[in-house]
Amino acid sequence: MERQTLEIQELHVSVEGKEILKGVNLVVKPGEIHALMGPNGSGKSTLSYALMGHPRYEITGGDALLNGESLLALAPDERARQGLFLAMQYPVAVSGVTLYSFLRAAVSAKRGYGEAARASGNQRLHGRLIPARQFRQEVNEELEKLRMDPAFLRRYLNEGFSGGEKKRAEILQMALLKPTFAILDETDSGLDIDALRIVSAGINQLQQEQNMGLLVITHYQRILNYIHPQFVHIFLNGRIVLSDGPALAAKLEEEGYDWVQKQFEEQR
Numbered sequence: 001m002e003r004q005t006l007e008i009q010e011l012h013v014s015v016e017g018k019e020i021l022k023g024v025n026l027v028v029k030p031g032e033i034h035a036l037m038g039p040n041g042s043g044k045s046t047l048s049y050a051l052m053g054h055p056r057y058e059i060t061g062g063d064a065l066l067n068g069e070s071l072l073a074l075a076p077d078e079r080a081r082q083g084l085f086l087a088m089q090y091p092v093a094v095s096g097v098t099l100y101s102f103l104r105a106a107v108s109a110k111r112g113y114g115e116a117a118r119a120s121g122n123q124r125l126h127g128r129l130i131p132a133r134q135f136r137q138e139v140n141e142e143l144e145k146l147r148m149d150p151a152f153l154r155r156y157l158n159e160g161f162s163g164g165e166k167k168r169a170e171i172l173q174m175a176l177l178k179p180t181f182a183i184l185d186e187t188d189s190g191l192d193i194d195a196l197r198i199v200s201a202g203i204n205q206l207q208q209e210q211n212m213g214l215l216v217i218t219h220y221q222r223i224l225n226y227i228h229p230q231f232v233h234i235f236l237n238g239r240i241v242l243s244d245g246p247a248l249a250a251k252l253e254e255e256g257y258d259w260v261q262k263q264f265e266e267q268r
């Protein structure tokens with residue numbers, strides 16, 4: 001059997017001709033929780049977008065492998081089907097598409113309903129989607145865990161959602177897709193303390209059930225009080241400059257990023 005890992009090898013990424021990621025190396029195994037912490041503008045979101053296959057982020061060197069196979073040639077939806085998930089820092093609003101129909105389409109695609117329908121020659125729309133009743137039941141269970149009002153399902157995706165509501169909608173999506181590896185990009189930002197507790201509990205439960213590998217990207221240590229990483233990496237100027245255990249997150253909380261910047265300045 002193939003080793004189940006997410007492996008980032010010497011990854012270089014440019015945006016609009018400017019190199020942002022300058023050789024990132026990281027291995028995440030199933031069940032492991034890694035925190036990636038770094039100052040604003042250090043390239044954390046660039047890493048998450050590049051891993052998910054955003055077309056604006058050009059891979060200029062290195063590789064990213066999921067279960068031993070390169071992700072780079074795969075479209076974002078194929079990466080999702082392979083078990084990769086990104087909870088975005090800034091989820092986009094899509095007018096005209098309800099959260100319900102978005103989630104149903106995403107779950108159906110991930111679970112291969114479209115392919116099954118195509119293979120059997122079924123052209124009817126409903127054959128390409130998870131049955132409504134089954135989906136309703138699943139989504140209601142997850143809504144309850146995240147203490148979200150079912151009325152959200154009828155609203156257009158992220159349109160007029162508060163910062164915290166957008167983050168909950170991302171985690172709702174993750175709970176339904178059940179990825180094997182998830183990148184959470186500043187999921188804590190915009191969540192008040194009660195919401196953070198609820199959302200973290202949802203993430204922890206899913207992480208344990210699925211033995212999910214997690215990459216928790218965060219600027220602040222706060223979320224790590226609820227989601228406990230075994231590994232903490234400091235990201236600076238497009239690369240990981242320091243990796244250690246959870247104590248490193250506490251040190252950052254206490255001392256900020258100044259000392260990191262000073263210590264690794266010459267590596268710029």
Ligand SMILES: Nc1ncnc2c1ncn2[C@@H]1O[C@H](COP(=O)(O)OP(=O)(O)O)[C@@H](O)[C@H]1O
Binds near residue numbers: 056
């Ligand atoms: N789509 C983009 N267009 C232009 N510059 C970008 C784009 N995405 C990221 N960058 C630049 O890349 C750098 C890293 O940004 P980002 O990955 O968002 O950092 P972080 O998530 O650590 O705050 C910044 O200087 C930012 O301006």
Ligand SMILES: [Mg+2]
Binds near residue numbers: 045046089185
């Ligand atoms: Mg970011």
